[in-house]
Amino acid sequence: MIRDLLFYGAGVPRFVFIWLLVTPAMIWLARAAGLRGRRLALLVATTLPTFGLHFAAVPGLTSFPVRWAITVVSLSAMVVLLVGVVRNGLREAVPPREWTRRCVPVVPAVLLLVAAAVAIRGVWAWVDPGIADIPQASEYAARQVLAGVNPYVDANPYTYAPVYQYPAGTILWHLPFVALVPDSVVLGESFMAARVAAWAMDALAVGLLCLAGWAASGRNRTVPVLSLLPPAVYGLNATLVREVGLTGANDVLMAVLVATSVWLLADGHRPSMAALLWGLAVAVKLPALVLAPLFLGRARWRPVVLAGGVALALQVPFFVFPHLGLHGLAALAEPAARPDPYVVMQNSVWWPVYAVRGVEPWLVSTLGRGVVLVGLAITAWGAWSVRRLRPGPALRERLLAVAGVSLVAMFLLAPQWRVNFQSWGVPAAIVVTIGGIHRDGNVQPSSGGGLVAGQVPPPPPQRPVATRSDGMPTEQMQRTR
Known part of the structure; x- marks a missing residue:
């Protein structure tokens, strides 16, 4: 029984094995950084839908309805938590543990964190030699490009359609x-x-979080351990360990670019860079288009046009080679409208509908369009909800929550739960939870008379001023004349 719970028949670890391996360490580091309450709950929730998609399918232990219910409930919990962040924000993190205030050299620490994240994911290449069809097709398509062949014209043996099925950014x-x-x-x-x-x-995501921690702690050669706990927590997320280490799909890349673009959008000073990264996310996978209302609400039309131009510019060369044509557009749309057999399509929230009506192409296509509209509507609502917030940590958390809830809701309502879709909203949701660590003044170094982690800066000293007999400062009296 226990072996069936932890391993497949060939001795390959199941998700529950990965979860038990890394999640206790993730929770311990998160608590050491001061994450409690809804922050910690959302962090753990990012790992739970995978239980329904994998762990609950253990033969002889659970039935399909249980597996289905676990996924629905866990995804719904993520949606509820993220909606709560959009509406009300999150409380600041509590004071961190004392050992997190110690300073360490930044360059060796960053290299160690990136190497550790890659090692945790890389080991599964040999523990479980299987890999999804998406990375296989992407490698084959890249080799076609290097050979001077258009992957949207010549056949790709690793796709359901005759040719490559994802935008040019992945290639x-x-x-x-x-x-x-x-x-x-x-x-x-x-x-x-x-x-x-x-x-x-x-590795890119961990490096970007390290960069954010370094910037928040003063851009010094040494940084408090606390400033590097966000990338450590990210590296230990069980869902991402599985998706990157075993599946290897392009969804995580899209999700990382989405989270980074929203982070920069919330900063308010680099809308063009935010739009560039959003355009790259769209060029990797089309669900990133759901951010359009967010960019329109916060940055108006120019960044949206820039992002669209970036995505289009990467795809256009494949439209003109070896001859003019809209090569690959039908294949790009095919995954969203593919009516797979019932045994596959039942793995979605629409299982009761399929059980009654069957898997009909028009139904799958209608549901797919509806999911896109719901995602856009959620993003528009979120953009409206935060319209009056000024740039800062609170706005960053709430904008990331908007992006996260839109993508998680799209996965929840998708006509089919393709397991790689589960990572769409995970990076954004993780950054929401760990955002409290990077509050202003929270990760300043303790050496050289500076602030220690979690310490509130003292108010500036008040300069004595001359007063009149009625107590009003003379400077204020002069300004009011």
Whole structure:
């Protein structure tokens, strides 16, 4: 019984094994950083839908309705928690543990965190040699480009459609890794380039969080341990460990770019950079388009046009080679409207509907369009809810919550629960939870007379001023004349 709970028949670990391996450490670090209440609840909630998608399917232990219910309830809990953040924000983190105030050299610490995150994900390449069809197709498409072939024209044996099915951003992300790794078995793995590209997704996310911690702590050569706990918490998220280490799909890359673009949008000073990253996210996978109302509400039309131009510019070269045409557009739309067999399609919130009406193409297509509209409506509502907030940590958390709830709701309502979709909103939700660590003055170093982590800066000394006999300062008297 216990073996069936932790391992597949061939001895490959199940998700519950990964969860038990990393989640206690993630929770311990989060609590050490001062995360409590809804922050901690949301952080743990990001790992729970995967139980319904994987763990609950253990033969002989649970039935399909239980698996279905676990996923529905856990996704709904994420939606409720994120909606609460959009409406009311989150309380600040409580004071962190004393040991998190110690300073460490920033460069070695960052390299260690990135290497540890990659190692935790990379080990599964040999523990479980399977890999999803998406990274296989992406590596093959990148090799087609390097060979001078248009992957949207020539056949790709690893897709459901005859040709490659994802926007050009995914291919371009894979290109440098495919160019460096030979087209053969490397260390016993036949798709090593795709795996390295997947590991680089989370290496990028961990590096960006390290950069944010370094900036928040004063851009010094040494930083408090507290400023580096957010990337450590991110690296130990069980859902991302599984998706990057085992699935290797491009969804995490889209999600990381989405979270980074919203972070910059909330900053208020770099709308063009935020739009550029959003455009790259759209060029990786089209669900990132759901952010359009958020960018329109916060930055107006120009960043939206810039983002659209970036995504279009990456795709246009494939429209003109080897001859003019809208190559691949039908394949790009196919995954959202694919009426798979009932045994596959029942793995969605629409299981009761499919059980009554069957899996009909018109129904799947209608549900797919409805999901997009719901996502856009949620984003528009979120943009309206935070319209009066000024740039700062509170706005950042709430904008990230808007992006997270839109993407999680789209997965919850998708016509089919393809397991790689579960990571759409996870990076944004994680950054929402750990955002309290980077509050102003919360991660300043303790050396050199500076602030220690969690310490509130003292008020500036008051300069004595001359007063009149009635107590009014003379300077104020002069200003009021």
